[in-house]
Amino acid sequence: MEIKQPAVAGTLESSDCMVTVEPGQGEIELDLDSVVIRQYGRQIRKVIHETLDRLDVKNARVTVVDKGALDCTIKARVECAVYRSNGIKDNLPWGGVIK
Amino acid sequence: MSDFYISQVDPNDARTMARVDGLLTREGIRRDGNLDYTCAMFDENGQAVATGSCFGNTLRCFAVSGAHQGEGLLNQIVTHLIDYQAARGQFHLFLYTKAEAARFFTDLGFHEIARVSGKLVFMENRRGGFSGYLKRLEKTKKSGVSAAVVMNANPFTFGHQYLAEQAAASCDALHLFVVSEDLSFFPFAVRKRLVELGTAHLSNVILHDCGPYIISSATFPSYFLKDETAVIEGQARLDVEVFKQIAGILNISSRWAGEEGASRVTSLYNRVMAEELPKAGIRFVEIPRAGACGAVISASSVRACLRSGDFETLEKLVPAGTLHYLMSPEAEPVLRKLRSAKDVAHY
Structure with a gap:
């Protein structure tokens, strides 16, 4: 999927994360802030990249402010931000891929 | 997670605005003359316990009641304001805050641009913004x-x-x-x-x-x-x-x-x-x-x-x-x- 317009999903509350996606400059540019970056930074990055991969997002600036979210939360927030950027509001294909 | 609710404060609603001002004053902050959006969080008695505002692409005038600090209320206020800014198409956001509060915003994804020592810190939510x-x-x-x-x-x-x-x-x-x-x-x-x-x-x-x-x-x-x-x-x-x-x-x-x-x-x-x-x-x-x-x-x-x-x-x-x-x-x-x-x- 293409990142058509900037979009935000998630919150800054404990155990959640806030994901912002914006049109990129030809690649995935990930800026991660996390309260547990030392413990789980690598895993969080992996989840984000996998989710973007599955959604076929190749070109985006992604900002994630993580407050200790579980992998499933991170995944859901990333998906939601990408869907919002595409203006998809109904019949969200959670866990799927939109062509 | 608290049971408090966040809502927009209408600038013409003098009664609610007075509560917000009361909270700001107690926390030693003056409400800016130029704001285009203010929200506040209220407890079960309708008292303002936290507040934050926007002007253009900035977030400002934050306060959390001394009795409720450390409960993550600021995080909720900032989330609310970021959502509000996103809805009106603003994603690159700025804020300034008292020097002693800057670390809370660092935890919320804001990065320091400059500071007037001992007074205020100016921040943005883009790591490579000013350095870029x-x-x-x-x-x-x-x-x-x-x-x-x-x-x-x-x-x-x-x-x-x-x-x-x-x-x-x-x-x-x-x-x-x-x-x-x-x-x-x-x-x-x-x-x-x-x-x-x-x-x-x-x-x-x-x-x-x-x-x-x-x-x-x-x-x-x-x-x-x-x-x-x-x-x-x-x-x-x-x-x-x-x-x-x-x-x-x-x-x-x-x-x-x-x-x-x-x-x-x-x-x-x-x-x-x-x-x-x-x-x-x-x-x-x-x-x-x-x-x-x-x-x-x-x-x-x-x-x-x-x-x-x-x-x-x-x-x-x-x-x-x-x-x-x-x-x-x-x-x-x-x-x-x-x-x-x-x-x-x-x-």
Whole structure:
């Protein structure tokens, strides 16, 4: 999927994360802030990249402010931000891929 | 997670606003005069326990009741404001906060741009924002003596031209920054073009955009909108801190400005620069303004002429490029706006 317009999903509350996606400059540019970056930074990055991969997002600036979210939360927030950027509001294909 | 609810506070709802003001006062914060959105969190008794506001692309006036600190209420307020800003298309956000509160915002994805020591910290939610701006500037760095001028040029006059000429003659490279914020009568694209035309004869001038960093509605909202002296001064100090970093990157050794008599904001700004810049080893040069018709030239007087349709005087105040634009159909919408404005002078 293409990142058509900037979009935000998630919150800054404990155990959640806030994901912002914006049109990129030809690649995935990930800026991660996390309260547990030392413990789980690598895993969080992996989840984000996998989710973007599955959604076929190749070109985006992604900002994630993580407050200790579980992998499933991170995944859901990333998906939601990408869907919002595409203006998809109904019949969200959670866990799927939109062509 | 608390059971408190967040809602928008209508500025006309005096009763609720008084509660928000009460909370701000108790936490030692003054509500800014210029806000375009305020939200607050209320407890079960309807008392405000946390609040935050927006103006343009900034977040401001945060407070959490002393009785509820450490409960993550600020996180909820910031989330609410970010969502609100996203809904109106603002993603690159700025805020300033008291120095002791900065670490809370660092945890919420904000990065420091500059600070007025012991007073306030200016932050943005983009890690490479200001550093990216500095990197782009660095490419234009020149060897030898460099100087800087920052102008709004609303619109570009003989006064601006005189200032640029004087500054350019003093150095090997003059970095000229044009205020990018579109809050003035003349749109940025026009102001910049007229500066370009009016300085074309100066071969050592390098034009830059101020972006959101110098004299913007993020750093210096009171430049554009009326506010109190203490507020203007605080923001001017912050602006100067940002400029010091830019000066460091470009090796700028002097900043030039015209003497200011009429505008309160600009004269305060000049005074702060005169105080602060030498501390960073930057000379602040204030030159007497160029005159015409027995008075100094200023953009405010040009706007006054335009409003009254006095094109005869105008010819003596602005260079050919600006005059040509002002006579063209392109300028019509701006002139219409000027004619219907109550006040065209910079306060």
